[in-house]
Amino acid sequence: LGNGIYVTFFVLVVLFLVGMIFLVMVEKMDIILALYCVCSTVTTLGYGDKSFSSGTGRLFAVVWILMSTVCLARFFFYVVELREETK
Secondary structure: OOOHHHHHHHHHHHHHHHHHHHHHHOOOHHHHHHHHHHHHHHHHOOOOOOOOHHHHHHHHHHHHHHHHHHHHHHHHHHHHHHHHHHO
16 A cells, blocks of 8 residues: 555645646636536536536546546545555
8 A cells, every 4th residue: 555545645636726726727717616616526426517618628627537536536445445454
């Protein structure tokens, strides 16, 4: 397990911040709405009320959603592995 959980958590935080910054700068969302959009997208809830609307935003979203969802899954994998090791 090693440092994998820490590295994955750090990458996940960076991906959250990158997504939020992009939404604020390119999609012109306020910071709270950007956080809401990032959280609902990464956790795959996807309510659909807010989304990437520009062409640039959609292109960014394709890459960002794949990376952040895989990173979140990897983080939960490490959490489960850590729990199993402590049993």
